[in-house]
Amino acid sequence: MTPDTSSVLIVEDEPDLASLYATWLEGAYDVETAYDGETALDAVDESVDIVLLDRRMPGLSGETLLATLRERDLECRVAMVTAVEPDFDIIGMGFDDYLVKPVSRAELLRIVEQLVLRSSYDEQLQEFFALASTKALLDAEKTAAERKSSEEYAQLQDRLAVCRVQAGETMMELFERDGCRRLYQDLSPEPVS
Known part of the structure; x- marks a missing residue:
């Protein structure tokens, strides 16, 4: 495992299915399995x-388990992988994606890749906004001459520019992989009948 390898926890009460999912993901991710909610x-x-996460x-x-993870403010992404068809009871549940079994290897890999990419984008945005806030504060408090003579300010501007490019590239990758289609469906108006 390398430091950049994302870790995936498979929570599935059917050991054969958990092993299958783990086999599909091993090599690309650091994979662990748990066969019940308490162990997870x-x-x-x-x-x-x-x-x-299996729902039932x-x-x-x-x-x-999902509610408990969210209460703990853990920053992990959660995809429900379940035989339970979605209904209105999923509103407010707090998962990041929902797959209905049976799932294919390609489907499982796609969703894990999407969640890793979303996490990366979130981290990039957090850094970008933190740097932008710092720059805005310094712009308001320091003169143009003070900012121009500061090596730290120049480094801040450089890092901000790099973050802007990285976030843009990640967003384009999300769009190219069709990852944002479902994320932004609610932004488009519904057709009027």
């Missing part, structure tokens, strides 16, 4: 990037 709760910490499991359900 113990396994999830800041090092887990993506959780693939004996004991601690996927829904309860």
Whole structure:
């Protein structure tokens, strides 16, 4: 495993299915499995990037586990991978994506790639806005001559420009992979009948 490898926790009460998913993802990701909600709760910490979560499991359900993860403010992305067809009860559940079983290898890989890319974009945006806020504050408080003579300010401007390009490239990659289609569906007006 390299430091840049994203970690995926598969939470699935059917061991054969969990092993299949793990086999599909191994090599590209650092993969762990948990066969129940309680074990998963113990396994999830800041090092887990993506959780693939079965919705209905004996004991601690996927829904309860998801709520607990969100209460802990863990920054992992969660995709429900379940046989439960979505209904209006999913509103407000707090997952990042929802797949209905059976899922194919290509589908599972696609969703994990999407979630990793979204996480990267979120981090890039956070850094960009932090740098932009710092620059705005210095622009308001320091004179143009002071800013021009500051090496730290020049480095801030350079880093801000790099962040802007990186975030733009990641956004384009999301669009190219059709990752934003579902993210922005609610922004387009519904057809009037």
